[in-house]
Amino acid sequence: MKIEAKQHSIIIGKNSIRSLKSETKKLCPKCKKIYLVTDKNIPRGFIGKIKSNLKGYKIYVSKITPSEKIKNIKTVEHFLNKLLSLNFNRSDLVIGVGGGIIGDISGFISSVFKRGINFINIPTTLLAQVDSCIGGKTGVNSKFGKNLIGSFYQPRLVILDVQILKSLPRRELICGYAEILKHALIKDKKFFNFLKTNTNKILKLETKKLIESIRKSVLIKLKFTERDFKEKKLRMKLNFGHTFAHALEAKNKYSNKLNHGEAVLLGMLIATKISVLCKVCSKEIYEELIKIYKKLSINYLFNYLSLKEISSSIKFMKNDKKNNDEKINLILLRKVGSASNPGAFKFSEDKLKSLIRRMF
Ligand SMILES: NC(=O)c1ccc[n+]([C@@H]2O[C@H](COP(=O)([O-])OP(=O)(O)OC[C@H]3O[C@@H](n4cnc5c(N)ncnc54)[C@H](O)[C@@H]3O)[C@@H](O)[C@H]2O)c1
Numbered sequence: 112m113k114i115e116a117k118q119h120s121i122i123i124g125k126n127s128i129r130s131l132k133s134e135t136k137k138l139c140p141k142c143k144k145i146y147l148v149t150d151k152n153i154p155r156g157f158i159g160k161i162k163s164n165l166k167g168y169k170i171y172v173s174k175i176t177p178s179e180k181i182k183n184i185k186t187v188e189h190f191l192n193k194l195l196s197l198n199f200n201r202s203d204l205v206i207g208v209g210g211g212i213i214g215d216i217s218g219f220i221s222s223v224f225k226r227g228i229n230f231i232n233i234p235t236t237l238l239a240q241v242d243s244c245i246g247g248k249t250g251v252n253s254k255f256g257k258n259l260i261g262s263f264y265q266p267r268l269v270i271l272d273v274q275i276l277k278s279l280p281r282r283e284l285i286c287g288y289a290e291i292l293k294h295a296l297i298k299d300k301k302f303f304n305f306l307k308t309n310t311n312k313i314l315k316l317e318t319k320k321l322i323e324s325i326r327k328s329v330l331i332k333l334k335f336t337e338r339d340f341k342e343k344k345l346r347m348k349l350n351f352g353h354t355f356a357h358a359l360e361a362k363n364k365y366s367n368k369l370n371h372g373e374a375v376l377l378g379m380l381i382a383t384k385i386s387v388l389c390k391v392c393s394k395e396i397y398e399e400l401i402k403i404y405k406k407l408s409i410n411y412l413f414n415y416l417s418l419k420e421i422s423s424s425i426k427f428m429k430n431d432k433k434n435n436d437e438k439i440n441l442i443l444l445r446k447v448g449s450a451s452n453p454g455a456f457k458f459s460e461d462k463l464k465s466l467i468r469r470m471f
Contacts (some may be wrong), residue, residue, distance in 0.1 A: 128160055152163055221264060348442055389456065
């Protein structure tokens with residue numbers, strides 16, 4: 112299955128990696144060298160398949176162990192120096208094969224290398240397939256916060272091969288599911304109902320339901336990102352739950368104990384509760400969300416839902432990219448399938464603290 116986005120296509124399927132050979136020839140006709148930036152945790156067989164689809168090119172492979180700590184400008188510089196020392200030019204190609212961390216780093220490297228080298232993204236986590244590979248955001252963290260250094264840069268192609276998700280731990284699958292759920296919550300009630308019925312099938316990687324949930328998620332994300340590529344307004348709706356998520360991640364020093372998708376699950380729950388307290392959303396929706404979370408068996412996460420934990424993370428919200436003044440700009444939920452407009456709900460630190468106290 113192929114989705115034609117404005118600037119590139121997205122190929123989704125079982126064993127869709129097979130299309131890499133013909134697509135590379137078509138999209139990068141002058142390419143001679145390929146640099147694969149990949150992840151140590153990806154099964155070797157998959158990298159083998161990629162290489163066998165790229166016979167005839169000079170291929171270089173770097174495997175890294177992804178973490179928010181290595182998602183930084185030093186790693187970018189390291190790869191830029193490699194590409195320069197190997198005499199890569201713009202008509203050559205960088206391929207990112209990994210989760211959101213590899214995708215964000217390799218996309219950023221591609222955007223700044225000689226002002227833009229061909230880039231193909233092959234996301235290998237559910238989160239990266241349904242979210243981070245779409246919309247052209249690339250970047251790295253700084254000591255001041257997450258994803259604060261980056262660019263908007265589209266890949267020439269995205270290949271979503273659901274076969275690679277088989278080696279993904281359940282914890283990572285749930286993180287991907289979090290972003291799928293977010294897309295349904297902010298945009299599509301019918302899709303939300305589909306998810307409620309099919310959660311277990313999706314998490315068991317049942318091909319048909321899995322591909323449908325990825326396809327739908329990609330289309331929703333494209334709807335926002337294609338209308339507002341540079342995130343001036345509309346696209347910010349995709350940040351539902353993320354203001355709290357990023358703050359919790361920062362407060363916990365980007366520890367592996369709380370990864371991004373888990374923080375998003377918590378963030379969406381907090382944002383929904385605040386929506387209820389602000390009387391823009393019914394408490395039944397919050398309760399419905401709790402039911403879904405219980406189905407996911409993620410009770411271990413609820414420890415983060417304490418007054419102390421949330422209140423002490425507020426100070427990390429100041430650097431959020433949605434803010435354009437001293438206030439904290441939140442996306443709230445109005446009903447299933449509809450989120451508030453960016454800028455509609457801005458809170459001072461004190462107001463937010465008092466709302467959070469009322470949550471408990
Ligand atoms: N650019 C965007 O629009 C955007 C959107 C959302 C998130 N992000 C970023 O994405 C990152 C999170 O992405 P992620 O959740 O994919 O994390 P990740 O890249 O750290 O991958 C999660 C874990 O899964 C492992 N892994 C990857 N593929 C695997 C496979 N097929 N089998 C087994 N293990 C595998 C990785 O080694 C890692 O341990 C964050 O840095 C976040 O900021 C970016």
